[in-house]
Amino acid sequence: MKNTTVYDCTMIEMDKHHSDRKGNITVVENGKTIPFEVKRTYYLYDVPGGGSRGAHAHKELRQLIIAAGGSFDVTLDDGNVKRTVVLNRPYQGLLVVPGIWRDLNNFSAGAVCLVLASERYDENDYIRNYQEYLKYKQSEI
Template sequence: MEKYNVYDCSIIELDKHHSDRKGNISVVENGITVPFDVKRVYYLYDVPGGESRGSHAHKELSQLIIAASGSFRVTLDDGNVKRSFILNRPYQGLYVKPGIWRDLDDFSSGAVCMVLASEVYKEDDYIRDYNNFLDFRNIHR
């Protein structure tokens, strides 16, 4: 498996179609707007102030993380470098490649985090312990 780093992860601009009278619409299409086929969609909401989510990595799964409403911070970690992004526009998504640790925090009131995933839920794809993540990345401290 290729070992990605935090600089392989980036913000993707989604198509934004605007109407003065009717609001905006953004479209997500498999393999076109998103560089993978979406096999699962879920969203986080009503996250209490001061709480964080995520705190895991995936062995094979890619994600596009979108602030559908409100804002929050995503901190990515490849075991050597950390990189943080503030997501606050529903027409932008953070493309997170496999093997990258992610933490989500600083949720605004009413924030909704929508995640488009390249695979269906598989518990064995998750790395939930940071030391196991470092072992997975072959990083010895």
């Protein structure tokens, strides 16, 4: 997955079902709503306003990142191109493919970042140093 680019990361709009009296509901289903089976789910919250998270890449893991509440930015970087996506709607998610460096920042107060992941936690799948990431991306060429 070393040859992926920021353009391989896409926004996925999930169905939003509305009831005049009871609010909205969005459903996420394995293999139907998203193009992978969810094996791990986690969420980030109480990130100080303006704070940041992420600053890593994955070798194999795919993620759907959702602003379940509030808003934040996701900056995607493939070693050549950077692209920033604002997440602020709970019925939209950003599909992040393997081999992409990501930074999450500009969290609004009270923001909740929900992440659906294609694999269980594996420290060996992480690249946490940006210079090592650049070497990883160039090693395929």
